[in-house]
Amino acid sequence: MRDLDKALADIIAIRSQLAAGTAFRGYGPVAIAATGGLALLTTLLQFIWLEDPTGIPLTFFAGWTATAVVAAGMIGSEMRARSRRHHSGLADAMIYQAVEQFLPAGAAGIFLALVFWKFAPEAMWMLPGLWQILVSLGIFSSARSLPRVVALAGAWYFVAGFTSLVLTSGSHALSPFVMGVPFVIGQLLMATLLHFASGEEIDAED
Numbered sequence: 001m002r003d004l005d006k007a008l009a010d011i012i013a014i015r016s017q018l019a020a021g022t023a024f025r026g027y028g029p030v031a032i033a034a035t036g037g038l039a040l041l042t043t044l045l046q047f048i049w050l051e052d053p054t055g056i057p058l059t060f061f062a063g064w065t066a067t068a069v070v071a072a073g074m075i076g077s078e079m080r081a082r083s084r085r086h087h088s089g090l091a092d093a094m095i096y097q098a099v100e101q102f103l104p105a106g107a108a109g110i111f112l113a114l115v116f117w118k119f120a121p122e123a124m125w126m127l128p129g130l131w132q133i134l135v136s137l138g139i140f141s142s143a144r145s146l147p148r149v150v151a152l153a154g155a156w157y158f159v160a161g162f163t164s165l166v167l168t169s170g171s172h173a174l175s176p177f178v179m180g181v182p183f184v185i186g187q188l189l190m191a192t193l194l195h196f197a198s199g200e201e202i203d204a205e206d
Contacts, residue, residue, distance in 0.1 A: 027098075027146070029195040031078035035071035036187030042067045043180030053174040057124045060174050061113065098142065105138030125172040128179040132161030135186070147197035153190040157182065 046053065046063055053060040079098065109131050116124045139154035160182035168178055 027075070027194055028078040029191040031074045032187055032194060033191035034074055036184050036191065038067055038071055038074075039180050039183040039187060043176045043184065046176035046180075050176070053176065054125070054172070057121070057174060058117070060176075060179075061124070061127065064179060065113075097145065101142040101145070102138040105134045105141065109134045122172075125168050125174055126165060128174070129161045129164035129168070131179075132157045132164060132182050132186075134161075135183075136161060139190075147193070149193045149197055150190065153186055153193060156189055157186050160186065 042063055046060065050056065050060060112130055112134075113124075113127060116127060136154045136157035139150060139157065143151045143154065164178050164182065168175070
């Protein structure tokens, strides 16, 4: 049994090494672009229905949390299908690696929101900008297994996040446009970059 366990462990290690050295092709332009459309829809609905988002921050962020959950489901569904098609036997390892790379940024965004809500509600105006910065860090973390041009999307979110913080630093107001527009542009940019890079056979560096 020990020999069998060691052999299985070696196989898992080899698969992980192969996954780490292979460009991930699970992110699909269609799903990424669709999440940009979803962000645009949420922005417009909140602009129409929420007269004072700053006065009802929980409603404001609940809408964006629901949008993020639906977007993650859309991306995850296409990621699974594309990974099976492009990576066959390595699909599970590639998906695990992609989730592992983005997970710290996603978890940080969730815990930041909880801490602000519980202990510093007056600072919740900072969340849109901080979330955009965290998305940029997640993209940069994933860039080593993606086409290099994807780093441009990370740079966009990085700049947009700090710009959002500067724009709202005086009023401390929550705005559907400050939250939504960077994500609309960022997701459409990401989809465009993935579309044009999809025909390239790019191997991640060791």
